[in-house]
Amino acid sequence: MTTITTDFLVIGGGVMGLCLALEAKRRHSHAKVILIEKEKSCGLHASGRNSGVLHAGFYYSADSLKARFTRDGNCRLTRYCQERGLRINNCGKLVVSKDENDLAGLEELLWRGKRNGVLLHEISAKEAQAIEPRAKTYSKAIFSPTTSSVDPNEVMASLVEDARVAGIEFLTETAFCGRGVNTVLTTRGRIMAGYVINAAGLYADKIAQAFGFSRDYRILPFKGLYLYSDEPPGTLKTHIYPIPDLRNPFLGVHFTLGVDNKVKIGPTAIPAFWREHYHGFTGFSFSECTEILARESAMFFRNDCGFRRLAVSELTKYAKSKMITLASDLAHNVIKKDYRKWGRPGIRAQLVNIKKRKLESDFRYEGDRLSFHVLNAVSPAFTCALPFAEYLFDEIERINSV
Numbered sequence: 001m002t003t004i005t006t007d008f009l010v011i012g013g014g015v016m017g018l019c020l021a022l023e024a025k026r027r028h029s030h031a032k033v034i035l036i037e038k039e040k041s042c043g044l045h046a047s048g049r050n051s052g053v054l055h056a057g058f059y060y061s062a063d064s065l066k067a068r069f070t071r072d073g074n075c076r077l078t079r080y081c082q083e084r085g086l087r088i089n090n091c092g093k094l095v096v097s098k099d100e101n102d103l104a105g106l107e108e109l110l111w112r113g114k115r116n117g118v119l120l121h122e123i124s125a126k127e128a129q130a131i132e133p134r135a136k137t138y139s140k141a142i143f144s145p146t147t148s149s150v151d152p153n154e155v156m157a158s159l160v161e162d163a164r165v166a167g168i169e170f171l172t173e174t175a176f177c178g179r180g181v182n183t184v185l186t187t188r189g190r191i192m193a194g195y196v197i198n199a200a201g202l203y204a205d206k207i208a209q210a211f212g213f214s215r216d217y218r219i220l221p222f223k224g225l226y227l228y229s230d231e232p233p234g235t236l237k238t239h240i241y242p243i244p245d246l247r248n249p250f251l252g253v254h255f256t257l258g259v260d261n262k263v264k265i266g267p268t269a270i271p272a273f274w275r276e277h278y279h280g281f282t283g284f285s286f287s288e289c290t291e292i293l294a295r296e297s298a299m300f301f302r303n304d305c306g307f308r309r310l311a312v313s314e315l316t317k318y319a320k321s322k323m324i325t326l327a328s329d330l331a332h333n334v335i336k337k338d339y340r341k342w343g344r345p346g347i348r349a350q351l352v353n354i355k356k357r358k359l360e361s362d363f364r365y366e367g368d369r370l371s372f373h374v375l376n377a378v379s380p381a382f383t384c385a386l387p388f389a390e391y392l393f394d395e396i397e398r399i400n401s402v
Contacts, residue, residue, distance in 0.1 A: 002189065003183065003189065003190040003191070003192050004034070004188075004189065004190070004191045004192070005032075005192045005193075006032045006033065006034040006191060006192070006193050006194070007028065007031035007032045007033065007194040008021070008024045008028070008032070008033045008194065008197065009034050009036065009184060009191055009195070009197070010024070010034070010035040010036070010197045010199060011035075011036055011176050011184075011196065011197065011198045011199065011200050011207060012035075012036075012037065012198065012199040012201055012204070013035055013036075013037030013039070013041075013042030013043065013160075013170070013172070014042070014045060014046060014047040014199060014201050014377075015043070015050075015152075015155075015156065015159065015381065015382050015385045016047075016199040016201075016374055016381060016385055016388070016389065017037075017042075017197075017199035017200075018042060018156070018159040018160065018163055019159070019386060019388075019389035020197050020199055020389045020392060021033050021035045021163055021197075022159070022162060022163055022166060022389070023389045023390055023392075024197070024393065025163075025166045025167065025168055026166075027397075032169070033167075033168045033169065034168070034169045034170075034171060034191065035168055035169070035170050036171045036172075036174040036175075036176065036186060036188075036191070037171070037173075037174065038173065038174065038175035038176070038187075039172065040172055040173055041172060042156060042160050042170070042172070043152070043156035043157075043160075045201055045202065045346075045347065046201055046202070046346055046347065046348065046349060047152060047156055047382060048152055048153050048156055049152075049344055049345070049346030049347075050152040050346065050379075050382045051149075051152075051226070051256055051267065052149045052150050052151055052256075052258060052259065053147065053148075053256060053380075053383075054073075054074050054077055054088075054146075054147065054148045054149065054150060054382075054383050055070050055074065055147060055379075055380040056070065056071065056074055056113075056118050056119075056120075056144045056146045056147045057070030057071035057074060057116050057118045057383075058109055058110075058112050058113030058116060058118045058120055058142075058144065059109065059112065059244065059246075059251065060112065060116070060362075061112060062115035062116055064361070064362045065388070065391075066361075066362055066363060067112070067116045068391075069384035069387045070380050070383055071117060072387045073380070073383045073385065073386055073387050073388065074146055074147075074383055075146075076386040076387055077150070077383060077386060078146075078148065080155075080158075080386065081150055084158050086150060086151070086154045086155060086158060087150065087151050087154060087259040088148055088149070088259065089148055089149040089257060089259045089260075089261065090148045091148060091149060091238045091239060091261075092131070092143060092145045092146075092147055092148070092238045092239070093143070093144040093147035093238060093239040093240075093241060094128055094132055094135055094142070094143055094238050094239065094240050094241070095109060095141060095142040095144070095241045095242070096128065096136060096141045096240060096241070096242065096243075096330055097139065097140060097141060098136075098138060098242065098243070098329050099138050100138065100139075102242075102243040103138075103139065103140065105243040105244070106122075106140060106141075106142060106243055108246065109142060109243070110122055113142075113144075118144070118146070119144075119145060119146055120142055120144055121142070121143040121144075121145070122140060122141075122142060123140065123141050123142070123143050124139075124140060124141075125137045125138070125139060125140065125141065127141075127143075128141040128143070131237065131238060132236060132238050132240060132331075134236060134332045135240055135330070135331055135332075136329065136330055136331055136332060143238075147239060149239075149256070149257055149258055149259050150259060151258075151259045152382065155382075171188055173187075173188075174186050174187055174188040175187045176200065176203070176207055176210075178210055179210045179211060184196060195372070195400075196211070196370065196371040196372070197371070197372050198211075198371065198372065198373040198374065199374045199377070201349045201377070202219055202221060202276065202349040203219070204219065204349065204373060204374060204375050204377075205217055205218050205351070205375060207373070208366065208373035208375060211370070211371045211373065213366040213367070213371075213373050213375075214366065214373065214375055216353055216355040216356075217351050217353060217354065217364065217375055217376075218295065218351070219275065219349050219350065219351060219375075220271070220292065220295065220351075220352045220359070221272035221274070221275050221276075221277060221348065221349065222250075222269045222270060222271060222314075222348040222350050223268060223270040223271075223277060223278075223346075223347055223348075224266065224267035224268055224269065224270075224345060224346040224347070225266055225267060225268045225270070225317070225342055225343070225345050226256070226264040226266035226267050226342070227264060227265050227266055227320060227323050227339045227341070227342060228262070228263075228264045228339070228341045228342070229262065229263040229264060229265070229338050229339055230337075230338050230339070230340065230341070231263060231338050233260055233261035233262050234261050235263055236257060236263050238257065239254065239255060239256055239257055240254060240255040240330045240331055241254040241255075241330075242329065242330060247305075247306060248305070248306065248310060248359060248361075249350070249359060249360075249361045249379075250269040250310075252326075253265055253266055253267075253268075253317070253323060253326040253327055254266075254327075254330065255327065255330060255331060264343060265323055265324070265326075265327040266323065266343075267346070268314055268317040268318075268323075269310070269314050269348065270314045270315060270317060271314065271315075272292070272347055273289050273292055273293055273296075274288040274292060275288055275292075275347065275349075276347060277347065278345050278347065279345070295354075296311070299357070304357040304358065305357065305359055320336070320339060320340075320342075321336065323339070324336050324339055327339075348378055349376075349377075349378060350376075350378055351364055351376035351378075360376050362376070363376050363377060363378075363381070363384075363388070364376035365392060365395065367395070367399055368399060369399060369400050372392070372395070372399070
């Protein structure tokens with residue numbers, strides 16, 4: 001096979017891969033940029049299966065990258081959708097408290113929002129019901145007016161079109177196979193790249209290891225399921241979320257409104273047994289299953305970072321009745337017959353620090369003068385993608401200037 005040559009090679013056609021490719025072309029307009037994607041089109045995994053929520057940025061501690069980029073990412077992506085004529089539902093979000101034990105968590109979220117410069121309103125139960133009559137809350141709630149929803153597939157299609165117009169070359173159905181001498185090996189042949197950017201999501205750690213990185217990190221997949229409501233659009237007026245357990249990076253079962261105002265509850269964060277464990281044995285890999293089950297089992301029995309409690313709790317959410325019960329803590333009139341259909345599952349590529357035995361809550365990346373690896377770009381990476389890609393490219397240029 002002939003060898004393809006390029007200045008920049010981006011691996012992975014998710015939202016981060018697309019934004020990084022666009023940033024490479026923006027900064028180096030005469031450079032050749034190639035993006036490879038193992039699927040037939042971009043966004044078929046986490047980015048296209050995203051909830052579509054544009055987060056406001058108040059869940060994250062002020063010293064985190066997530067806090068730094070969620071607020072700005074929300075503004076940037078909102079403006080992007082408006083300029084491109086993409087659908088956006090400016091419905092806002094209520095964060096409700098279940099009982100007195102939740103009030104400390106509510107105050108912490110308000111404090112984080114203030115530190116992060118995010119507009120939030122502390123409101124009474126009566127004010128919460130004025131916003132959403134079905135909402136349940138104990139004493140107080142938070143309203144986030146800048147939280148909204150988009151259609152992730154519309155956003156992805158628009159970014160792909162932007163990339164094509166910019167002159168970025170796409171090689172779809174082209175998977176990374178390994179690293180050769182000064183080349184990247186793919187199912188399409190060899191690619192000689194001046195610089196490699198790895199934004200491969202579920203396989204980011206594996207690709208990073210081929211370049212000598214991700215020594216202390218491994219991807220652990222978690223399955224996210226939503227249960228869709230049969231109620232007509234407009235049944236709810238806003239997202240409704242619980243006070244989350246801030247010890248882990250998941251936000252708990254909540255009500256999400258889509259751009260069409262239809263309701264879904266979820267997501268789960270169920271430990272998956274291989275990286276693309278969507279349905280049945282689709283995407284099954286014996287080696288992946290063996291490795292991941294061994295890691296999950298060790299974390300379960302050692303109870304690393306409370307993994308045992310998390311795993312048991314999440315596995316119960318395979319039952320629709322459990323999801324409905326949890327949702328009933330947030331809103332009135334949640335009826336089982338209205339929630340019969342599971343949506344398309346997504347897989348969260350959650351990074352684990354195997355040295356410290358903990359789930360990584362913040363974004364993580366590593367790189368040198370030859371390659372750069374985005375290891376942990378989980379939620380709210382979709383919201384953060386535009387400014388986060390700029391920051392990552394600043395890091396690439398900093399590394400190469402040393």
